[in-house]
Amino acid sequence: MAANGAPSSPSFEALSSRTARSLIDSVDAFLFDCDGVIWTGHKLIDGVPEVLQTLRSLGKKLLFVTNNASKSRNQYVKKFHTLGLDVCKDDIFSSSFAAAMFLKLNNFPQNKKAYVVGAEGILEEMNLAGYACLGGPEGGKNMELDLSLLTECDKSIGAVVVGLDKHINHHKLQYATLCIRENPDCLFIATDAAGHLLANLEQCSDYQCAGCTISSLCASTEKEPIVVGKPSSFIMDILVERFQINPAKMCMVGDRLNTDILFGQNAGCKTLLVLSGVTTLSALQDPSNDIYPNYYTSNVFNIVELLRT
Amino acid sequence: MAANGAPSSPSFEALSSRTARSLIDSVDAFLFDCDGVIWTGHKLIDGVPEVLQTLRSLGKKLLFVTNNASKSRNQYVKKFHTLGLDVCKDDIFSSSFAAAMFLKLNNFPQNKKAYVVGAEGILEEMNLAGYACLGGPEGGKNMELDLSLLTECDKSIGAVVVGLDKHINHHKLQYATLCIRENPDCLFIATDAAGHLLANLEQCSDYQCAGCTISSLCASTEKEPIVVGKPSSFIMDILVERFQINPAKMCMVGDRLNTDILFGQNAGCKTLLVLSGVTTLSALQDPSNDIYPNYYTSNVFNIVELLRT
Numbered sequence: 001m002a003a004n005g006a007p008s009s010p011s012f013e014a015l016s017s018r019t020a021r022s023l024i025d026s027v028d029a030f031l032f033d034c035d036g037v038i039w040t041g042h043k044l045i046d047g048v049p050e051v052l053q054t055l056r057s058l059g060k061k062l063l064f065v066t067n068n069a070s071k072s073r074n075q076y077v078k079k080f081h082t083l084g085l086d087v088c089k090d091d092i093f094s095s096s097f098a099a100a101m102f103l104k105l106n107n108f109p110q111n112k113k114a115y116v117v118g119a120e121g122i123l124e125e126m127n128l129a130g131y132a133c134l135g136g137p138e139g140g141k142n143m144e145l146d147l148s149l150l151t152e153c154d155k156s157i158g159a160v161v162v163g164l165d166k167h168i169n170h171h172k173l174q175y176a177t178l179c180i181r182e183n184p185d186c187l188f189i190a191t192d193a194a195g196h197l198l199a200n201l202e203q204c205s206d207y208q209c210a211g212c213t214i215s216s217l218c219a220s221t222e223k224e225p226i227v228v229g230k231p232s233s234f235i236m237d238i239l240v241e242r243f244q245i246n247p248a249k250m251c252m253v254g255d256r257l258n259t260d261i262l263f264g265q266n267a268g269c270k271t272l273l274v275l276s277g278v279t280t281l282s283a284l285q286d287p288s289n290d291i292y293p294n295y296y297t298s299n300v301f302n303i304v305e306l307l308r309t
Numbered sequence: 310m311a312a313n314g315a316p317s318s319p320s321f322e323a324l325s326s327r328t329a330r331s332l333i334d335s336v337d338a339f340l341f342d343c344d345g346v347i348w349t350g351h352k353l354i355d356g357v358p359e360v361l362q363t364l365r366s367l368g369k370k371l372l373f374v375t376n377n378a379s380k381s382r383n384q385y386v387k388k389f390h391t392l393g394l395d396v397c398k399d400d401i402f403s404s405s406f407a408a409a410m411f412l413k414l415n416n417f418p419q420n421k422k423a424y425v426v427g428a429e430g431i432l433e434e435m436n437l438a439g440y441a442c443l444g445g446p447e448g449g450k451n452m453e454l455d456l457s458l459l460t461e462c463d464k465s466i467g468a469v470v471v472g473l474d475k476h477i478n479h480h481k482l483q484y485a486t487l488c489i490r491e492n493p494d495c496l497f498i499a500t501d502a503a504g505h506l507l508a509n510l511e512q513c514s515d516y517q518c519a520g521c522t523i524s525s526l527c528a529s530t531e532k533e534p535i536v537v538g539k540p541s542s543f544i545m546d547i548l549v550e551r552f553q554i555n556p557a558k559m560c561m562v563g564d565r566l567n568t569d570i571l572f573g574q575n576a577g578c579k580t581l582l583v584l585s586g587v588t589t590l591s592a593l594q595d596p597s598n599d600i601y602p603n604y605y606t607s608n609v610f611n612i613v614e615l616l617r618t
Contacts (some may be wrong), residue, residue: 165479166479167478167479168477168478168479168482169476169477169478170474170475170476170477173477173521194528195528209529211528212482212525212526212528212529213525215524215525215527215528216521216522216524216525216528217521218524219503219504219520219521219524219525220518220521
């Protein structure tokens with residue numbers, strides 16, 4: 001089994017009628033990544049409604065696990081509904097929610113604040129969890145710092161939470177860095193893995209992902225963040241406790257090797273890579289890649305389409 | 310000798326009257342870093358005029374080598390004059406100038422453009438070298454990108470030059486990334502080393518240095534930059550050719566271990582760390598440090614002060 005992301009040999013195969021059947025028979029739950037799996041931007045990926053309906057009719061639990069922290073679970077419910085999909089909040093595990101849960105489970109004091117480099121989704125989940133926040137997309141958007149000034153940060157900030165912020169600027173990066181470096185025990189929480197994760201030009205050429213901002217802050221703070229999104233096991237631990245499903249009876253379906261597939265592998269899930277997002281078949285087969293899903297297929301629709309053949 | 314930054318054992322000593330004399334006797338040129346050595350922000354460091362005057366009267370060549378690309382050499386001449394120091398343009402080697410020289414020495418075509426993530430200094434040096442630039446502090450300052458749009462970059466951009474840009478934003482990072490990833494053979498030039506380099510809270514608590522932006526772009530481009538600033542040997546090669554001085558007859562004086570001191574060591578210069586900038590004595594002595602200058606002293610004034618005792 002490919003536990004700990006270190007499979008002994010490159011063994012993966014294209015999903016077939018036989019393996020699709022055996023995969024569905026062998027698991028009780030499917031965990032879906034969203035971007036590149038369920039949708040691309042504002043567009044639903046073909047066949048998704050039928051896949052969800054078929055898997056549900058077979059009694060499978062469907063859960064949605066995304067490292068896109070720009071939305072809260074409430075905002076994701078709306079997005080699912082807009083796209084014609086009936087998904088409830090309790091089945092959505094976004095890294096915005098994971099960040100708030102991390103603070104809660106670690107007894108982050110209610111009198112401490114979080115500084116957010118990221119979008120509305122993080123702010124909303126933090127507030128729902130009862131934490132006061134500074135920052136966010138609008139916070140300090142137009143501020144500039146004078147290099148010659150010694151800037152102080154709010155000493156009540158006990159955590160910095162980082163996701164993609166399209167309004168990123170010098171002030172925000174500097175303020176986040178000051179908090180992490182100068183406030184004793186200040187947590188540095190990342191909603192995604194550091195580094196670059198998008199690679200498919202056909203889908204989207206926006207290369208500035210959360211991981212790039214996180215990389216910048218790793219450099220300026222000289223610290224590594226606590227990653228609450230995939231591939232960290234943090235969300236899996238919550239899933240297992242909440243739904244009492246053995247990870248061996250789950251299948252993680254995603255489009256990214258070093259987040260989705262690694263997340264599933266680390267937990268001992270079955271893993272299915274779909275090629276409808278950022279990973280191409282040649283990237284999967286590239287000798288430099290060392291993360292292999294159990295199966296790969298062009299898109300989620302094949303899971304049910306293959307049952308018919 | 311500590312060539313290639315890998316000294317065999319931690320041997321460094323505080324500059325003394327004896328070693329100051331022998332250091333001065335053994336070299337023909339002093340290479341000074343600027344920030345933290347000659348000045349701190351807008352303030353001249355005590356004793357600098359006397360040091361420069363004394364060393365010149367002893368027939369030493371004085372050169373100034375800085376990784377701060379925010380200014381051009383012309384702008385540095387003005388800064389030296391404002392601080393009462395007589396230094397001419399030909400003796401200043403800023404990484405803004407180095408970036409332009411790199412393009413020139415590598416026959417960068419005049420019909421190609423450079424995209425600059427950085428301050429005026431880079432733009433000015435590029436223009437003096439005859440290259441057209443896009444970007445800079447004001448370029449795209451207030452632009453925002455739609456994630457769902459496939460953004461195209463100017464195909465005539467053949468180089469991206471990166472320094473500290475206090476007006477950094479999502480658009481600039483994205484545009485720089487697009488150029489580096491999508492324009493064939495586009496150069497990725499860094500005016501400073503990647504990563505974090507400032508560490509002295511007493512002097513300045515602005516942690517967002519050029520290295521942080523460079524780290525972010527390393528993540529988004531999945532490429533390593535060509536570093537034209539210290540510790541790269543690029544500037545040294547120019548110095549040696551222009552002034553015909555053997556590096557063994559030079560002393561590099563700086564406040565940073567992984568840029569200044571490494572730069573000097575790699576070239577085979579004598580090295581003197583001053584503690585008036587970002588490096589503290591405890592950082593120098595920390596077991597995690599593996600870059601050792603020949604000598605260290607609290608500030609440049611000691612070089613001549615010690616001659617008197």
